Amino acid sequence: MQRVRTFTASLGDSSDIVQKEMFELAGARASEASAGRDGGQKLVLRPEGTAGLVREVVASTFGAASTIGPTAPLRLAYAGPMFRRERPQRGRERQFTQLGIEVFGLGKEVQDGGAYASVQGELEALEAASGFLADIGLQSGSDYQLRINSLGTSACQGAYAEVLREYFNSAAADGGLSGESVARLERGAPLRILDSKHPADAAAVAGAPTLLGSGLLSSAAEARFHALCDGLAAAGIDYVVDETLVRGLDYYTETVFEVVGSATSLGASQATLLAGGRYGELATVMGGPASLPGLGWAAGLERLVLALDETHGSEGWGPGAARPVAVISTSGDAVASATDIARELRVSAHCSSLPVVHDYDGVVKPLSSSAVSKRLRRAAKAGARLVVLVYSPDRIVVRDLDAASQVEVARDGVVAAVAELTAS
Numbered sequence: 001m002q003r004v005r006t007f008t009a010s011l012g013d014s015s016d017i018v019q020k021e022m023f024e025l026a027g028a029r030a031s032e033a034s035a036g037r038d039g040g041q042k043l044v045l046r047p048e049g050t051a052g053l054v055r056e057v058v059a060s061t062f063g064a065a066s067t068i069g070p071t072a073p074l075r076l077a078y079a080g081p082m083f084r085r086e087r088p089q090r091g092r093e094r095q096f097t098q099l100g101i102e103v104f105g106l107g108k109e110v111q112d113g114g115a116y117a118s119v120q121g122e123l124e125a126l127e128a129a130s131g132f133l134a135d136i137g138l139q140s141g142s143d144y145q146l147r148i149n150s151l152g153t154s155a156c157q158g159a160y161a162e163v164l165r166e167y168f169n170s171a172a173a174d175g176g177l178s179g180e181s182v183a184r185l186e187r188g189a190p191l192r193i194l195d196s197k198h199p200a201d202a203a204a205v206a207g208a209p210t211l212l213g214s215g216l217l218s219s220a221a222e223a224r225f226h227a228l229c230d231g232l233a234a235a236g237i238d239y240v241v242d243e244t245l246v247r248g249l250d251y252y253t254e255t256v257f258e259v260v261g262s263a264t265s266l267g268a269s270q271a272t273l274l275a276g277g278r279y280g281e282l283a284t285v286m287g288g289p290a291s292l293p294g295l296g297w298a299a300g301l302e303r304l305v306l307a308l309d310e311t312h313g314s315e316g317w318g319p320g321a322a323r324p325v326a327v328i329s330t331s332g333d334a335v336a337s338a339t340d341i342a343r344e345l346r347v348s349a350h351c352s353s354l355p356v357v358h359d360y361d362g363v364v365k366p367l368s369s370s371a372v373s374k375r376l377r378r379a380a381k382a383g384a385r386l387v388v389l390v391y392s393p394d395r396i397v398v399r400d401l402d403a404a405s406q407v408e409v410a411r412d413g414v415v416a417a418v419a420e421l422t423a424s
Contacts, residue, residue, distance in 0.1 A: 001025060002052050004042040006286075022047055023083050045083035049098055049298055050279070051251070051286075053078060057104060058288035073105035073121070079301075091270035091303045100276070100298030101128060104283075119228040121295050122255050122278065123235060129259065129274055129297055130237050131346055131356075136308065138261075140238045143311050144273060148232075148257045149245040150225040152217045154281060157191065157253075159216045163209055164190035171204040194246045210243035221254055228255060235343060251279040255295070261303070263310040273307055274299035325418060326379035326387045327358045331366040338390040341414050345388075348415045357382060376401070386421055388414060 007022065023045040046052055053076065079099035086092050106121030130140065138144055151157055168190050172182050178200040181193045194205055211217050217225075232239050239257075247256045256277035263271070276297025283292040325345055329338040342358040357379070367375070372389070379387050380401050389397040389406075398417045399406040409417045 001043045002046045004044045006051050006055050007044065007047060023085055047084050048082055049078050049080070049100055050102060050296060051282070053102055054279070054282050054288075054294060055286045058283055058286045058292075073103055075101065075103050077101045089270070091300075091306055093302060097301035098298050099301060100296055101125060102294060102296035104292060104294045106293070106295070118224050119231055119255070121293075122228050123231045125276065125295055125297055126232065126237060126257065127235055127343070127346075130235075132299075133259065133274070136304065138273075138304075138307065138311065142262070143307065144259050144261045146237065146239040146257060146259055147242040147245055148228070148239050148255065149242055150212065150217060150221055150254050151246060151252055151256055151277075152211055152221045153253055156211065156217055156221060160211045160214065161188075161190050163214060163216070164193070167208055168193055168204065176204045177201055191246050194244045205244055208244065212241070212243050224254060236347065247275065247277060251282040251285070252277045253280040254278045257297070259299075261307045263307040270303065273303050323383050323385045324357050325422075326382065326384040327356060328372070328375050328379065328387060328389050329358070330372055330389060330391050334390040334392055337393040337396075337411070338388075341388060341390060341396070344415055345418060348419070357384065386418055388418065 004022070004024065025043045025045070057074065057076075077100070079097065081095055082098045083095050086094055088094055103121050103125055106124070126146070130146075133140075133144065140146065152160070165185065165188075168177060168181070168185050171177050172185060177185070177193070178196065178198040180198060181196050181201050181204075184190070184192045184196075193201060194208060196205060212222075212225075229239070229241070242258075245256055245258060246252075247258075254277070257275065258272050259274040260271045261273045274297055276295065278293065278295040280293045281290070282294060284290045327338050327342040327345070329335045338358060342356050345356045376387060376399075385400065385402050387399045387401060389399060391397070393411065395408070396411060396414055397406050397408050398414065398421065400421055407417065
């Protein structure tokens with residue numbers, strides 16, 4: 001149970017979730033008021049995970065929101081039941097299980113690191129999504145497609161909304177919109193029409209002006225979007241730019257993305273397996289600092305199971321139980337090489353079953369020996385047997401924590417060394 005204000009303030013009063021999909025708890029308002037809490041505010045069963053988690057980060061000492069930043073990001077994962085008053089159908093239930101990740105603090109470094117540095121959070125989240133889907137048996141291309149877009153800042157969205165309002169008013173006058181989309185237009189939510197799956201809206205949505213093509217996207221937002229595209233290409237993650245992708249929640253700014261499955265049994269309206277984006281202003285809505293950007297994604301477990309069942313059938317599916325490999329950057333100069341090594345380990349045919357953890361938080365100058373020891377203890381606590389210590393692009397050590405031994409390897413020999421030690 002959560003306060004209804006958590007969702008009306010963050011998802012938007014005009015969102016489908018707020019308009020027609022929330023389960024309000026009968027009598028909750030009266031009982032809260034009599035107890036002198038919350039001013040009698042209504043309670044609902046939570047329809048999604050991000051808004052409540054952000055509120056918790058902002059409100060509790062656990063979050064320590066003012067200290068979260070590029071050198072000390074906060075990464076959280078969650079899983080649990082969510083509830084929406086939907087019309088039940090395959091892949092869309094009134095109670096469903098959502099799992100997701102959220103990253104807070106990454107993105108504030110744009111002033112120092114430029115556009116590429118400001119999208120490291122997105123790249124990290126999307127690499128995690130790609131790795132997760134591969135671990136459970138879903139492959140890009142054959143099983144799903146990653147679609148991305150930029151919504152720009154709230155100012156960009158405001159200007160774009162005016163352009164869309166004029167366009168969709170004209171479409172409505174010609175009978176080219178569904179009744180549901182006309183209602184969205186009347187509520188002042190023209191962007192939500194782009195998310196419509198109604199057949200009557202298809203032609204209008206296909207011909208709608210786009211934010212990327214309208215010249216309304218700010219130069220900074222455009223630079224960050226291009227940096228994201230370059231970063232995904234460098235990571236070997238396939239994607240397509242979908243300029244009609246908006247997501248159905250008000251809190252998104254700039255980057256949004258969806259993983260759309262190819263399972264035919266789900267149908268077009270239930271094909272989204274995983275989705276998310278950046279929410280640069282959500283912490284402020286929840287009463288937190290304006291300098292706390294966040295981003296993340298969530299996936300519906302039931303839809304993933306349906307997609308896997310169609311893809312794999314009786315063959316079975318699921319992740320392995322291998323112990324993770326930790327990659328530790330010991331200096332700022334080593335972070336780029338360590339990132340490449342972690343990526344190579346994840347995709348190598350010899351090591352793809354191994355979970356890979358890259359520990360680089362806050363590494364700017366070379367770490368002291370005690371700081372390296374602290375990170376080694378953190379790797380051991382996470383269950384790692386092997387640790388790749390990247391001191392510089394030319395000095396790399398693979399340490400076996402179980403055997404208390406280590407070997408120095410050449411840059412191009414890291415994957416082979418890890419594979420050999422894993423097999424021993």
